Structure formats: C-alpha cells, structure tokens
Amino acid sequence: MKAENISDASSRAYQFLRERIVAAGLKPGSRISEHDIAAELGMSRTPVHDAVLRLATEQLIEVRPRAGTFVTRIAPAALEEALLVRGALELMVVEKAAERAGIDALAGLRAVLARQSDAAREGDVAAFRQLGDEFHAALAAAAGMPGVWSLVRQPKTHLDRYRMLVSPAPGRMTAALLEHGDILRAVETRHPGRAAQAMRTHLRHLVPGLNVALALKPEYVTAR
Structure with missing residues (x-):
C-alpha cells in the first residue's frame, strides 16, 4: 500500500471511529478492537492504529498498556x-x-x-x-x-x-x-x-x- 493510500485510509478510519464515538454507537468505557475495526473497514491495522492515536490526543480514546483500548468516559x-x-x-x-x-x-x-x-x-x-x-x-x-x-x-x-x-x-x-x-x-x-x-x-x-x-x-x- 502506498503512503498516500495509508494516509487516506487513516483519515477514513478516523472519521468512522470519531462519528461512532460522538453518536454513542461506541459507548463510553467500551473496548475497541483495532483488528475488528480494520476488518469492518476492509483495511490493515496500521491506519486504524493511526486513527486511534489521533483520537487519543482528542481525549476520545484511552490506550491502556497491557489492558486494551477504550472509549473514554465523559468528564x-x-x-x-x-x-x-x-x-x-x-x-x-x-x-x-x-x-x-x-x-x-x-x-x-x-x-x-x-x-x-x-x-x-x-x-x-x-x-x-x-x-x-x-x-x-x-x-x-x-x-x-x-x-x-x-x-x-x-x-x-x-x-x-x-x-x-x-x-x-x-x-x-x-x-x-x-x-x-x-x-x-x-x-x-x-x-x-x-x-x-x-x-x-x-x-x-x-x-x-x-x-x-x-x-x-x-x-x-x-x-x-
């Protein structure tokens, strides 16, 4: 996959996850599987992982080492x-x-x-x-x-x-x-x-x- 395509895929994964989190399709506290999201979107895990990291900077996703990736609860x-x-x-x-x-x-x-x-x-x-x-x-x-x-x-x-x-x-x-x-x-x-x-x-x-x-x-x- 070319770098440009990875960038496009990352943007698509980001929009997909962000919209589901904001619309409460993914509830606060729920676990996120990068593997499952990648399969659902028909892409590799790399762009999904990039999207997860981006959403973590927006405090919408929390990555807990050795525990998993979760939708943040609302503060x-x-x-x-x-x-x-x-x-x-x-x-x-x-x-x-x-x-x-x-x-x-x-x-x-x-x-x-x-x-x-x-x-x-x-x-x-x-x-x-x-x-x-x-x-x-x-x-x-x-x-x-x-x-x-x-x-x-x-x-x-x-x-x-x-x-x-x-x-x-x-x-x-x-x-x-x-x-x-x-x-x-x-x-x-x-x-x-x-x-x-x-x-x-x-x-x-x-x-x-x-x-x-x-x-x-x-x-x-x-x-x-």
Missing part, C-alpha cells in the same frame, strides 16, 4: 470547559451577527429554523440536533466569522457525546426552538446586547446540570 470537567469555550466564542459571534448580518444570511437562518421546527414536529431528535448545529454555524457565517464555528466544534465534541447519551428533557426541543427564535429576532432587529443575552439563555439550557449527569448515566461519566 464533567470537560463539559464545563466546553461550555466555557463555546459561550465565550458564541457570544462574540452573535453580537457581530446582529451588527453585520445581510439579507441573504438572515434568509438562511430563517430557513434552517423552519427545517428545525419540522424536525421537532416529527420528533426527529438526530435531525433536530444537526439543524441546531447548522443554525449556530449560520450565525458565525452571518457574523463574517465562519472559522469560529470550527473552533467551537472541537471542545463541543464532549457536549455532543453527552447529549447523545441523554434524551432531551420533555419539552426541550420546543424550548430550544423558542430560544433560537429569540436569537434570530435580536439579530434581525440589530440588537447585539439582546442577541448576546438570548444566546446566554440558550447555552445555559444546552445540557442538564452536571450533577444530574452523574445520576442519569453514572457508567458513562467519570467521578470528576
């Missing part, structure tokens, strides 16, 4: 850190969006929100969450800062993992839609302060309290 400290980073960046983004959003950007935000409303009505949690991400990415684009969403995505990985393990609280999708609507109205009416306040409210409700996390899914969460 409440990582959730707190992700909320802090996301909050700081998204407050800046939404204020700039309120100052800069053009007609096309506003139309795009409305379209995403309409599709998210459809997903909520249909009870499609996966689509609802994906469209929520699209809404936030569209805000960054409206602010003229599309690259900021890429900075948000890495720390929010831990939030995404947790949210996939815990079903939305009753009424949460409806509430999130209302919060997105408040954000959009503040952006449309050019009120950066109101937009930032609406975003703060929304981010506070993204996940339940971290102590609740320990009670709901103790087998998936670390003690600290």
